[in-house]
Amino acid sequence: MKSRLVMVGNGMAGVRTLEELLELAPDRYDITVFGAEPHPNYNRILLSPVLAGEQTVDQIVLNPRSWYEENHIRLHLGSKVTSVDRARRIVHAADGTQLPYDRLLLATGSKPVMLPVPGLDLEGVIAYRDIEDTQKMIDAAARYRDAVVIGGGLLGLEAANGLMLRGMRVTVVHLLPTLMERQLDETAGRMLQASLEQRGLQFCTGAKTQCLVDGGQGRVGAVRLADGRQIAADLVVMAVGIRANTELAEGMGLHCQRGIVVDDTMQTVTDPRIYAVGECASHRGISYGLVAPLFEQAKVCATHLACLGIGRYRGSQVSTKLKVTGIDLFSAGDFQAGTDAEEIVLSDPAGGVYKKLVIRDDRLVGACLYGDTVDGAWYFSLLREGRPIGDIRASLMFGQSHIGDAGHEGQSRAQAMADTDEVCGCNGVAKGTICRAIKEQGLFTLEDVRRHTKASASCGSCTGLVEQILMFTAGGDYSAAPTKKAMCGCTALSHDEVRAAIRTPRPDGTRLLSIPAVHEALGWRSPTGCASCRPALNYYLISTWPREALDDPQSRFINERAHANIQKDGSYSVVPRMWGGETSAAELRRIADVVDTFHIPTVKVTGGQRIDLLGVRKSDLPAVWAALDMPSGHAYAKALRTVKTCVGSEWCRFGTQDSTRMGKELERALWRMYAPHKVKLAVSGCPRNCAESGIKDVGIIGVDSGWEIYIAGNGGIKTEVAQFLAKVATREEVLEYAGAFLQLYREEGWYLERTVHYVARVGIERVRARVLEDAPGRRALWERLQFAVDQEPDPWKDPARAGIDLRQFAVLAPAPAAAAAPAARAAQWSPAS
Amino acid sequence: MVAGVLSAATVASESNGGGGGKVDDSVAASRQQHADSERAEAWIPVCRLEHIAPLGARRVELLGPVPIAVFRAGGDAVFALVDRCPHKGGPLSQGIVFAQGVACPLHNWTIGLADGCAAAPDQGCTPRIDARVDDGVVQLHRAQLAAVQAADGAPASPGAPGA
Numbered sequence A: 001m002k003s004r005l006v007m008v009g010n011g012m013a014g015v016r017t018l019e020e021l022l023e024l025a026p027d028r029y030d031i032t033v034f035g036a037e038p039h040p041n042y043n044r045i046l047l048s049p050v051l052a053g054e055q056t057v058d059q060i061v062l063n064p065r066s067w068y069e070e071n072h073i074r075l076h077l078g079s080k081v082t083s084v085d086r087a088r089r090i091v092h093a094a095d096g097t098q099l100p101y102d103r104l105l106l107a108t109g110s111k112p113v114m115l116p117v118p119g120l121d122l123e124g125v126i127a128y129r130d131i132e133d134t135q136k137m138i139d140a141a142a143r144y145r146d147a148v149v150i151g152g153g154l155l156g157l158e159a160a161n162g163l164m165l166r167g168m169r170v171t172v173v174h175l176l177p178t179l180m181e182r183q184l185d186e187t188a189g190r191m192l193q194a195s196l197e198q199r200g201l202q203f204c205t206g207a208k209t210q211c212l213v214d215g216g217q218g219r220v221g222a223v224r225l226a227d228g229r230q231i232a233a234d235l236v237v238m239a240v241g242i243r244a245n246t247e248l249a250e251g252m253g254l255h256c257q258r259g260i261v262v263d264d265t266m267q268t269v270t271d272p273r274i275y276a277v278g279e280c281a282s283h284r285g286i287s288y289g290l291v292a293p294l295f296e297q298a299k300v301c302a303t304h305l306a307c308l309g310i311g312r313y314r315g316s317q318v319s320t321k322l323k324v325t326g327i328d329l330f331s332a333g334d335f336q337a338g339t340d341a342e343e344i345v346l347s348d349p350a351g352g353v354y355k356k357l358v359i360r361d362d363r364l365v366g367a368c369l370y371g372d373t374v375d376g377a378w379y380f381s382l383l384r385e386g387r388p389i390g391d392i393r394a395s396l397m398f399g400q401s402h403i404g405d406a407g408h409e410g411q412s413r414a415q416a417m418a419d420t421d422e423v424c425g426c427n428g429v430a431k432g433t434i435c436r437a438i439k440e441q442g443l444f445t446l447e448d449v450r451r452h453t454k455a456s457a458s459c460g461s462c463t464g465l466v467e468q469i470l471m472f473t474a475g476g477d478y479s480a481a482p483t484k485k486a487m488c489g490c491t492a493l494s495h496d497e498v499r500a501a502i503r504t505p506r507p508d509g510t511r512l513l514s515i516p517a518v519h520e521a522l523g524w525r526s527p528t529g530c531a532s533c534r535p536a537l538n539y540y541l542i543s544t545w546p547r548e549a550l551d552d553p554q555s556r557f558i559n560e561r562a563h564a565n566i567q568k569d570g571s572y573s574v575v576p577r578m579w580g581g582e583t584s585a586a587e588l589r590r591i592a593d594v595v596d597t598f599h600i601p602t603v604k605v606t607g608g609q610r611i612d613l614l615g616v617r618k619s620d621l622p623a624v625w626a627a628l629d630m631p632s633g634h635a636y637a638k639a640l641r642t643v644k645t646c647v648g649s650e651w652c653r654f655g656t657q658d659s660t661r662m663g664k665e666l667e668r669a670l671w672r673m674y675a676p677h678k679v680k681l682a683v684s685g686c687p688r689n690c691a692e693s694g695i696k697d698v699g700i701i702g703v704d705s706g707w708e709i710y711i712a713g714n715g716g717i718k719t720e721v722a723q724f725l726a727k728v729a730t731r732e733e734v735l736e737y738a739g740a741f742l743q744l745y746r747e748e749g750w751y752l753e754r755t756v757h758y759v760a761r762v763g764i765e766r767v768r769a770r771v772l773e774d775a776p777g778r779r780a781l782w783e784r785l786q787f788a789v790d791q792e793p794d795p796w797k798d799p800a801r802a803g804i805d806l807r808q809f810a811v812l813a814p815a816p817a818a819a820a821a822p823a824a825r826a827a828q829w830s831p832a833s
Numbered sequence B: 001m002v003a004g005v006l007s008a009a010t011v012a013s014e015s016n017g018g019g020g021g022k023v024d025d026s027v028a029a030s031r032q033q034h035a036d037s038e039r040a041e042a043w044i045p046v047c048r049l050e051h052i053a054p055l056g057a058r059r060v061e062l063l064g065p066v067p068i069a070v071f072r073a074g075g076d077a078v079f080a081l082v083d084r085c086p087h088k089g090g091p092l093s094q095g096i097v098f099a100q101g102v103a104c105p106l107h108n109w110t111i112g113l114a115d116g117c118a119a120a121p122d123q124g125c126t127p128r129i130d131a132r133v134d135d136g137v138v139q140l141h142r143a144q145l146a147a148v149q150a151a152d153g154a155p156a157s158p159g160a161p162g163a
Helices: A012-024 A044-051 A065-070 A131-143 A154-165 A186-199 A247-251 A291-305 A376-385 A390-396 A431-440 A446-453 A463-475 A495-503 A515-521 A533-544 A558-562 A585-597 A618-628 A659-670 A731-748 A755-762 A764-773 A775-790 B002-008 B025-029 B038-042 B142-151
Strands: A003-008 A029-035 A073-077 A081-085 A090-093 A098-100 A103-106 A110-112 A125-127 A146-150 A169-174 A202-205 A209-214 A220-225 A230-232 A235-238 A242-244 A260-262 A274-276 A281-283 A319-321 A329-333 A342-348 A353-360 A363-370 A422-424 A486-488 A491-494 A572-574 A602-605 A611-616 A640-645 A679-684 A698-703 A706-711 A723-728 B043-048 B056-060 B068-072 B078-082 B101-103 B110-112 B131-134 B137-141
Touching: A003 A012, A003 A098, A012 A029, A012 A291, A044 A131, A044 A154, A065 A073, A081 A247, A103 A291, A125 A131, A131 A154, A131 A235, A146 A154, A146 A230, A154 A169, A154 A186, A154 A235, A186 A202, A186 A329, A186 A353, A186 A363, A220 A235, A260 A274, A274 A291, A329 A376, A363 A376, A376 A422, A422 A431, A422 A463, A431 A446, A431 A463, A446 A463, A486 A533, A491 A495, A495 A515, A495 A533, A515 A533, A533 A731, A572 A618, A585 A611, A585 A618, A611 A618, A640 A659, A659 A679, A659 A698, A659 A731, A659 A775, A679 A731, A698 A731, A706 A731, A723 A731, A723 A764, A731 A755, A731 A764, A731 A775, A755 A764, A764 A775, B038 B142, B043 B056, B043 B142, B068 B137, B078 B131, B137 B142
Parallel strands: A003 A029, A003 A103, A029 A073, A103 A274, A125 A235, A146 A169, A146 A235, A169 A202, A260 A281, A486 A491, A640 A679, A679 A698
Antiparallel strands: A081 A090, A090 A098, A110 A242, A209 A220, A220 A230, A319 A329, A329 A363, A342 A353, A353 A363, A572 A611, A602 A611, A698 A706, A706 A723, B043 B137, B056 B068, B068 B078, B101 B110, B131 B137
């Protein structure tokens, strides 16, 4: 026979526990639920939007009656449990029901605190706790004019805002001088008050309620304060706090101390058959009132009810957002800096922005944001991870997008989030989970995402973020920034883990030298990988084992397979290499002839000091390459693109060094170098820097006494100024240092990670240690790079050796009427075929 | 017998120099043998399977102006779709091919090889044509191909691969 589980209380924490339990052990219990309210489980957090008229009661029901039926849960609504006989294990309800149990789950929630002032029993004086209260407020707003909300905390302000939106004149009476003092410091509290005043709310702060005055006929008419002031009120809402509802538990003889005392398994310390979750429970002295910790408790409790005996609840860090549309407010952790803590504060009251970060022992311990909460989730993750912040302290205040590895500033913020970052704080859903669900389950509406991931299904304050994620995941990002943890959906392994596996010989001495070998050894989930992981694996193989690993053209993007850049109409562009941006009359004549011969529609000078031929038909590519008789510019590849130069000391009256020669030497040494992403260099002959060395992956600037080397600049979506690496005296040193850095990047960078993001990820200190301080290591890096590029063929001059599948340049056009094809035209199949 | 289906087939060769031209002599060799067979009418041969790289694709122009992409997917299964991504018309024959789909080379939409439809949350489909391998020869369903050509008379994109 099944065990009997009885749950008292039908709220969010309790029902969530049942949901988790049904996933783990669907057949273990006969379940009965007693709920004092006449409604099935609804989302209490969304009462504020219901009050504000933004949602209806039906919309906030989480588990309709049918859910209980489907899961064979007996539901007693409007049925209050009055006592429990622990010795005989029987629950007694007010309606006379008696029910035996094997396990009892208490989820009785909390009760609003009512100030013990005269007039409390007048009509029109209510708390703000459930659907009934909300309905009373909605009804009152339709009939009356003046409302007073007592309590300027989170709940009180949401109630006041809702009543105001329903047309009432609302005054908030608050005992303390500033609002939301448990979440906000004084400055932020005042800014919040000012902005709510602008919206039409009135405030009496530092005001103690004396009594509620009868307006006649037994209905409240005013609130009288201790200082004698009297405020008109047809409705008084008490929102001064909540208290764990322990009435039943105390009657049962369970140990209670501002809540039913539970251990880390959510079991009551008094009776091992009885568990408690939610606002009624007191864990390590804390009763949580926010949904995220309650759901964490539910998860743990369910594992123990399922007799899996795993999981401990260790308490939660909580963060707060105010659900008042148009007001951005975020607070987390310990925001009141004590004597041992430091504060970083940005205050712009006129601009409506205030941010305070509290740091203790090199760690972020609290954050209070007003007006600009974009980085709230990031601060919250730093806070919970407890990561040392010394290295990012200088830019901490400016948010994640200033740290460098966060991608594209100015685009959506969702895009800048790492996959492990939490989007929905209520349900603990990370961005990666949402993206995966969107892709794998084909979700495309907010509702779908809520249903599948529960993200944005509770308080709804992350709705905008979820919509952004939905938007860009749907768009299919061709050059997705490789910040995600797992390489792709085909594996749980990260880029670093996959690289390590490729680099490390296996116990039997063999090495992974092909994509199928990697797939097999690492247990790839899909037999042929996907369009994300195949190019990455191919790069990792050929960069780790040059000349040995099998280069698979079918696992390269079309540009690297066709050695030209595909354009929007399916045609291609051709960019021949011009060493250091120098060309000659002979080259220009050949280019002009090619343009004429192949009717190439557009000829464009590029930003990298070379010439782009646009609109070439794919079938013409091999012929165009032959006719140009110039090396491939690799403008299509994740590889060395250009080395931009100024004319330098050879011609320039200001030039101090021969930058053109230096650039040509660099380009000849580095071309054919494949890399995690494209690589661009520049060499300027003097500090005037006409070659724009400051925004290149490697930028060289000639000075009188030698050369300065800068790395990890970027002129792309987000302009990043290159960082100084070293100053050297000779051209040979420039080659060695620049080459060593690029080889380090080749060996450690994740596929599709530019140098700027690579350096931001590993830190410039690491680059200095490997390239500057370790001379033998530097030379070894440089030698490995030379070895790798040494025998790499020019794909345009030697397509066969480069493994190009030449079949792709011909369209199959079998004539239905059997026109004879010449049988013996040179059939040049590539070796790969 | 199956070589006979090649009666209608030939692989046209294009060569603008530089190493482009290619022909399948074995295909040409046996053409005409069973020109009137029923199967030759139902299925049009395109090329031999080995003329498509594993996890690769070829572009085919046959019976009309609409280009067709013929894919050789995992396990040597073959599929044929109109060579235009439902998104912006990108040539799917140029994309990366994997087990069930192809990633469009323009914006990385994933198109299902079997049904021609974009993977959610993207939406849209490109017409598909039955394809099969018979005795090493890739064939397309003639009637479906003709229907696709009739339904969509728009010329291939101007700079399309190949001539």
